[in-house]
Amino acid sequence: MHGREMSGAEIIIQALTDLGVDVIFGYPGGAVLPLYDALFRQNAVRHILVRHEQAAVHAAEGYARSTGKPGVVLVTSGPGATNAVTGITDALMDSIPVVILTGQVASHLIGSDAFQEADTIGITRHCSKHNYLVKDTAQLGNVVHEAFHIATSGRPGPVVIDIPKDVQVARAIYNRPQTTGHKTYRPRLKGDAEAIAAAVEMLATAERPLLYTGGGIINSGPRAAAALRELAALANAPVTSTLMGLGAFPASDPRFLGMLGMHGTFEANWATNQCDVLLCLGARFDDRVTGRLDGFSPGSRKIHVDIDRSSFNKTVRVDLAIEGDVGHVIEDMVALWKSQGRKPATSDEWWSRIAGWRARNSLAFEQKGEPIEPQHAIRRLWEATHRQSPIITTEVGQHQMWAAQHFTFEKPNKWLTSGGLGTMGYGLPAAIGAQLGNPDALVIDIAGEASIQMNIQELGTATQYRLPVKIFILNNEYMGMVRQWQDLTYEGRYSESYSDALPDFVRLAEAYGWKGILIEKASELDAGIAAMLAHDGPVMVDCRVVKHANCFPMIPSGATHTEMLLAADQVEGKFDASAEALV
Amino acid sequence: MGLFPEEPSERHTLSVLVDNEAGVLGRIVGLFSARGYNIESLTVADVSADEAVSRITIVTSGPRRVIDQITAQLDRLVPVHKVIDLTELGPHVERELALVKVAGVGEKRVEALRLADIFRARPVDTSTASFIFEVSGSSGKVDQFIELMREVGLVEVARGGVVALSRGAEPA
Numbered sequence: 014m015h016g017r018e019m020s021g022a023e024i025i026i027q028a029l030t031d032l033g034v035d036v037i038f039g040y041p042g043g044a045v046l047p048l049y050d051a052l053f054r055q056n057a058v059r060h061i062l063v064r065h066e067q068a069a070v071h072a073a074e075g076y077a078r079s080t081g082k083p084g085v086v087l088v089t090s091g092p093g094a095t096n097a098v099t100g101i102t103d104a105l106m107d108s109i110p111v112v113i114l115t116g117q118v119a120s121h122l123i124g125s126d127a128f129q130e131a132d133t134i135g136i137t138r139h140c141s142k143h144n145y146l147v148k149d150t151a152q153l154g155n156v157v158h159e160a161f162h163i164a165t166s167g168r169p170g171p172v173v174i175d176i177p178k179d180v181q182v183a184r185a186i187y188n189r190p191q192t193t194g195h196k197t198y199r200p201r202l203k204g205d206a207e208a209i210a211a212a213v214e215m216l217a218t219a220e221r222p223l224l225y226t227g228g229g230i231i232n233s234g235p236r237a238a239a240a241l242r243e244l245a246a247l248a249n250a251p252v253t254s255t256l257m258g259l260g261a262f263p264a265s266d267p268r269f270l271g272m273l274g275m276h277g278t279f280e281a282n283w284a285t286n287q288c289d290v291l292l293c294l295g296a297r298f299d300d301r302v303t304g305r306l307d308g309f310s311p312g313s314r315k316i317h318v319d320i321d322r323s324s325f326n327k328t329v330r331v332d333l334a335i336e337g338d339v340g341h342v343i344e345d346m347v348a349l350w351k352s353q354g355r356k357p358a359t360s361d362e363w364w365s366r367i368a369g370w371r372a373r374n375s376l377a378f379e380q381k382g383e384p385i386e387p388q389h390a391i392r393r394l395w396e397a398t399h400r401q402s403p404i405i406t407t408e409v410g411q412h413q414m415w416a417a418q419h420f421t422f423e424k425p426n427k428w429l430t431s432g433g434l435g436t437m438g439y440g441l442p443a444a445i446g447a448q449l450g451n452p453d454a455l456v457i458d459i460a461g462e463a464s465i466q467m468n469i470q471e472l473g474t475a476t477q478y479r480l481p482v483k484i485f486i487l488n489n490e491y492m493g494m495v496r497q498w499q500d501l502t503y504e505g506r507y508s509e510s511y512s513d514a515l516p517d518f519v520r521l522a523e524a525y526g527w528k529g530i531l532i533e534k535a536s537e538l539d540a541g542i543a544a545m546l547a548h549d550g551p552v553m554v555d556c557r558v559v560k561h562a563n564c565f566p567m568i569p570s571g572a573t574h575t576e577m578l579l580a581a582d583q584v585e586g587k588f589d590a591s592a593e594a595l596v
Numbered sequence: 597m598g599l600f601p602e603e604p605s606e607r608h609t610l611s612v613l614v615d616n617e618a619g620v621l622g623r624i625v626g627l628f629s630a631r632g633y634n635i636e637s638l639t640v641a642d643v644s645a646d647e648a649v650s651r652i653t654i655v656t657s658g659p660r661r662v663i664d665q666i667t668a669q670l671d672r673l674v675p676v677h678k679v680i681d682l683t684e685l686g687p688h689v690e691r692e693l694a695l696v697k698v699a700g701v702g703e704k705r706v707e708a709l710r711l712a713d714i715f716r717a718r719p720v721d722t723s724t725a726s727f728i729f730e731v732s733g734s735s736g737k738v739d740q741f742i743e744l745m746r747e748v749g750l751v752e753v754a755r756g757g758v759v760a761l762s763r764g765a766e767p768a
Contacts, residue, residue: 134619139626144673146618163674197615197677323668326661 016188021150021181022051025114028157030057031189034085035448036076037061037114038069042089043129044116047181061449061478064470066093068442070100070171071468074109075443078429079404080450081234083164090116091129094175095136099436101171106433107257108232110169112160112589113141119179120148133175142170148177151185162193167200168321169232195260200320204337210347211333212292212316216346219290220360222250225273225302228257228432229295229319229339231425237340237427238262241294242473243347249357251367255279256295256417257432264421269375270367274302275568276414279375280367282566282574288367293317295339298329299433308573318342331557375566375579376418383534387487387558389537391419391459396540402427403455404447408464411493414564416459438467444482445475454487455483455546462488462555463512471535472525475551482580483545483554484520489560497563502570502593518555532556570595603659607636608683609690609760610667611768612652614660616642623673624652633666634658637692637735638725649677655758680768687763693756694738694762699726700749710747715741726751 019027025048029037036059041049052060053452063069066088068171073084088097094115104111107508118127134146143163146158153176160172216222224245230237238261244254245268252262253273262269271278285291291313296302298317303309306328315331317324318339327333335342380389405420406429407413411432422428431439440458448456458465475482495510519529528548532541532555545552566577570593614620621640628635637655644650650743656666663681670679682688696717698708701724712719717731731741733760742753762768 135622138619138623139630144619168672195674198674321672323665323672325664325668327665330661 016186018184019187020047020051020184021153021176022047023177024150024153024185024187025181026051026055026058027187028189029085030055032158032161033041033082034058037085037087038063038072038076038446039087040066040069040089040093042093042116044118044178045087045093045114048087048114049179050115057228060087061445061474062270063442063474065468066096067099067438068445068468068471068474070097070104070111070113071436071439071442072449073111074100074104074107074439075406075429075446076450077109077111078231078443079426079447079454081426082450083112083161084446086111086113088113088115089129090118090133091131093129094133095131098136098140098570099434101137101173103431103434103436104171105140105142106333107431108169109171110164110227111171112157112164113171115173115175116181117146117175120177121179123177137173140171141173144156144173144175146175146177147180149185150180150183151517153185154178154187155190158190158193159195163198164532167198174306181499199259200322201336202338202341204318204335204342204345206345208333208335209342209349212318212335213346213353214348215290215314215316215333216248216250216292217350217355218358219250219288220358221287221289221363222248222292222359223284223290223313224248224250224252224292224294225255225285225296226252226258226261226294227255227296230258230261233295233338233340235425237343239297240340240343240347242266244343244350245401247347247350247355247357249359250292251284251364253277253284253409255299255432256430258296259428260418260422260425263423265423272417274299276418276566277568278418278565279325279373279566279577279579280370282568283370283576284367286574288313291315293319293331294343295319297324298327299316300328302566303329304568305571305573308575310574373579375577380535383536385532385535385538385556385558387415387489387562388419389535390413390485390487390556390558393538394457394459394542395420397539397546398455398457401455403457403513404429404444404451406430406440406443406447406456406575408458408460408467409435409437409495410461410464410495411489411497411562411564412459412461412464412487415487415496418461436505437464441465441468441471441482441484442474444484445471445480448475448480448482457483457485460484460486462486462490462515462518463492469521472522472527472553476526480551481549482551485545486553486555487558488515488518488555489558489562490515491560493562494564500563518553522553528552530554605657605663606660606663606683607655607657608663608671608681609688609758610654610656611680611682611760612654612670614650614652615677616644616648617675620650620675620727621652623675624654624670627669627673628656628666631665631669633662633745637757639759651766653757653759680762682760682768684763685762685768686736688760688768689763690734690758690760691732692735692738692758693730693732694730695720695743695754696729696742696745697726697751697753698729698745698749701725704748708745709743711748717741
């Protein structure tokens, strides 16, 4: 194929266009001016101007998580790149495919402490899946294509491309690569056939099986979610999910036990503790899930399916590890199960024990009178919106856990939350990215009054691009999860966890051209939600909820799944020193 | 490692083939420091005709499952082609080179030369009052030679770190 000579900046835009990129999130600056000029002179790639580079990455994550396509970010050198680091780390922890283009000072200035110079490659080396410093314009096209391949294949993640300004200006021939890939990076997709046969045997002979599913199912794509439903039905196995995996299995399915782990349901955690075969699909035995390791699912044989070999035996020792794309592996298990004419061995007694745990109704709450319980607000929001299959983003804290517990999901790619890194300020930019990727969807950021202030400047971005995102703030005037831990561990000494000097969120919304709605009483809740949904532009709802509610069930630090706290009256004031040291 | 304090520590020699690109060593060393793994020795040099591939030899120690984690974590890095746990693989050759400076006159000088001969260490620099010996072999042999040189006027040591290959005709 015959290429055309272009500037480095034009090569980047052409490569993005060839890769099917229709939107990028960014913020200009000195070291990316050639790229911004190239953007100005074309129409294929739409640029969304954020107000802070961290938000550009979260918006790209929201776009990626809700569409299944990689998100793209463009920021300048120095502070542009360092501001993006939190977002890059967030994408690494949650395995979200994002490509981040960072400007760099001109090649001959690198290392001279030039204006807005930072060692972007050094800084992002350990918070990205891979990174590049491109020194030769002729390499730019191939690097961009390879970066997309690496970001989206295997275990997805963020890939950084650092581009000195002179490399953007210099000219070279661009050829669209005929093949995409990397000379040695070859993630394994198909699982080992013998291991899959062994897994089917273990699952088919289990009396008390449990499927423990994670974000890997969603990363694998809709086919993985469909195969999961089939496997659960064939094996008559209950299913529990991590925070990141919510939506991969329909919450309304009778086999679904809800989320497991620190704020998981009674039935999910007891089933994890008591099962005889635990099949982990695209999850990684995170500490929020396992609780104390020596008490985690002590009687089970464990099977772990993951595309990342380093997840095996990292914290929990497993009996059978299958490296591969979880969707492929589940499909192969389903096919083998059927061809062998397997029948599930799941005992009725197992389901009746589960029914007993369910009867504890661990997510129950009591809405009394006018003060709004936060769980009630989320349930009413769900009632009003679930038929539209909304995309829900969250910030981080109590509201996030209540949303995970009470806003149930039927489909993947509808639940966008910062799980691994736990980044306050994720939800609003993620909602903006999700809205851009899904223009007709209802997108709601369920927020707390503290978290929302971490990227509140993005109100302006939604206004500028007429994005009708909704923010639903559960305002309890506290950094609620911090305060909850202070209740649990520090005898209620609320050190710096009170949200003082809060803005008037309604007037703040209005100042940005949003609609603002205040909900103070339970009797106003449904009308307030209806008014939010009726407005065709962006809306911020300040929903005042009871101030001292804590999130239950909860497995305290250093405890096992059978030591769940179900209600506030079980909370004691102090833990011993070893538990206090755990996060 | 804090997670599994009960397990005994093992010493493993890992051979890692990597793309010879900028920052690859930083990536690997950073992985060890970020995850709290030990590095007892690390050597790196280009080993291909076209300068495209380097071999990094790392000696590390830890409980068995930490060693497994280390190999898996190295293997998932994009510029890493191959990770070989030579200790796990079986028969392999490990060698280390050291330069050892010794100063002394009279009987000590004679004794240093005699010991060097036993260890097949070669003088590569000499003055009337000093030698630099080049010694190579297993790390244990190098350790032992250095210990003996302390008795006869050891001044300073430079060690190259462990390099290793599997035995036999085939690449590992």
